[in-house]
Amino acid sequence: MSKEELLTRISEIQFVCVELNLYIDTHPDDTAALDDYYAYSVMLEDLIKKYEALYGPLMGFGHSPTREGSWVCSCWPFE
Amino acid sequence: MWIYQKKLQFPVNIKNPDLKMAKMLMAQYGGPDSELAAGCRYLTQRFSMPDDRIRATLNDIGTEEIAHWEMIGVMIMQSMRGASLTELENAGLLGYYTLHNHGVFPSDPNGVPFTTSYIQCTGDPITDITFDLAAEQGARATYEHLMNLTDNEEYIAPLRFLRAREVVHYQRFGECLNILKELYPNGDQNRTSRY
Numbered sequence: 001m002s003k004e005e006l007l008t009r010i011s012e013i014q015f016v017c018v019e020l021n022l023y024i025d026t027h028p029d030d031t032a033a034l035d036d037y038y039a040y041s042v043m044l045e046d047l048i049k050k051y052e053a054l055y056g057p058l059m060g061f062g063h064s065p066t067r068e069g070s071w072v073c074s075c076w077p078f079e
Numbered sequence: 080m081w082i083y084q085k086k087l088q089f090p091v092n093i094k095n096p097d098l099k100m101a102k103m104l105m106a107q108y109g110g111p112d113s114e115l116a117a118g119c120r121y122l123t124q125r126f127s128m129p130d131d132r133i134r135a136t137l138n139d140i141g142t143e144e145i146a147h148w149e150m151i152g153v154m155i156m157q158s159m160r161g162a163s164l165t166e167l168e169n170a171g172l173l174g175y176y177t178l179h180n181h182g183v184f185p186s187d188p189n190g191v192p193f194t195t196s197y198i199q200c201t202g203d204p205i206t207d208i209t210f211d212l213a214a215e216q217g218a219r220a221t222y223e224h225l226m227n228l229t230d231n232e233e234y235i236a237p238l239r240f241l242r243a244r245e246v247v248h249y250q251r252f253g254e255c256l257n258i259l260k261e262l263y264p265n266g267d268q269n270r271t272s273r274y
Contacts (some may be wrong), residue, residue, distance in 0.1 A: 007086060015088075018143060022247065025135040026254040059084050077087040078153040 006051050010058075013044045081142070088146040089240045093157040093233045098170035100234055101158035102188050103225055107241075108151045109185030109193035112217035114241075116197035118144035121211065127202045130262060133255045137211075140248050147241055152183050154237065203269055205259050211252045219245040 001009065020037040027033060052058060056069015064071075107113050121141030128134045159172075159181050167176045174190060185193035199210040222242035226235055259268070 008090075011086070011089070018088075018139075019247070022136065022139055022143075022251050025139055026132050026251055026258070028132060058086060059082050061082055063082050071085070074085060077085060077091075077149070078156055 003051075003055050006047065006054075010044065010047045010051060013040055013047060016040045017044055081145075087150055087153065088143070089150060089237055091150055091153045091157065091237050093154060095231060095233060096158045096160060096162070097229060097231060097234065098158060098162055098166055098172060100225075100229055100231075101155050102170055102172055102175070103228055104151055104155050104158070105186055105188045106221050106225070107218070108148065108155060108183070110187035110191075110221070111197045112214055112221055113185070113187075113193070113197070114144050114148035114151055114218075115185055115193060117141075117214060117218065118148055119195070120198045120200065120214065123198060123200050124207045124211070127200075127207075128204055129268075130204075130255075130258055132258055133204070133208070136251050136255055140251065143244065143248075147244065150237055150241065154234070155183050156181075205256070205263065205266070205268055208252055208256050208259060212249060212256065215245045215249040215252060219249070 017037065017040050020033055020040065024030065024033050024037055048058060048064075052064050052066040053068055056074050057064030057066055057071045060071055109115060118141050121137040121144065125134045125137035125141065128137060159167075162170075162172075162181075164173070164176070167173055175184075175186075178184070187193075199207060199214075201207055201210075219242055222238050222245065226238050226242070229235065262268075
């Protein structure tokens with residue numbers, strides 16, 4: 001997967017996680033939704049780790065342990 | 080606490096800028112039903128909410144709104160990029176240029192600056208959530224108006240995404256209102272010995 005493809009995949013899986021998170025906020029006992037949320041969260045974590053190992057950190061404040069790339073010098077999303 | 084992620088929630092890539100859209104998009108950047116107003120409103124209201132589910136909903140939707148505010152800011156910035164004074168004048172943005180140049184300032188399309196009076200917070204949970212339901216509908220309507228103003232898919236795709244999010248948020252706030260009605264079946268959420 002190219003950098004762009006990997007970032008798109010992260011956004012897609014993250015979108016599923018946002019949707020499930022908001023749903024679970026008002027349905028905290030829905031076990032099927034909780035199972036899905038767990039499965040997609042693991043998938044998202046895996047994709048982000050893969051991206052950050054190749055292209056550098058997506059998050060600051062210690063949430064992106066990687067020696068690749070640079071937080072400061074990577075592109076901002078508005079560039 | 081919040082952690083920034085150096086990416087947009089949904090891609091914005093405007094290669095054929097439309098200055099008139101830059102001006103109209105300010106409705107959602109600094110207007111009464113803007114993403115900024117929504118984010119501040121929900122993140123503020125959560126402090127006085129009596130139920131875990133509603134606190135979580137306000138926290139998480141409030142957080143998502145800030146990501147939407149960023150998308151609108153990027154759309155405005157990319158729409159104004161490289162514009163000449165004549166082009167700005169033709170789009171009715173000369174007054175904006177005088178005050179802000181190419182800065183992205185939270186005001187509405189008529190130049191009215193953002194104000195905290197857009198942030199409804201009565202501390203009455205039913206009143207606050209009812210306001211949020213109306214605000215989500217207001218933002219959905221504004222997105223539909225914005226989508227009617229352009230045929231450019233570079234604008235329409237992110238606007239379509241943002242419009243759909245308002246619909247989902249409205250759904251979640253509707254569930255929050257039902258939770259509150261179960262908690263306070265007699266509408267006595269403010270009841271004191273005074274009345």
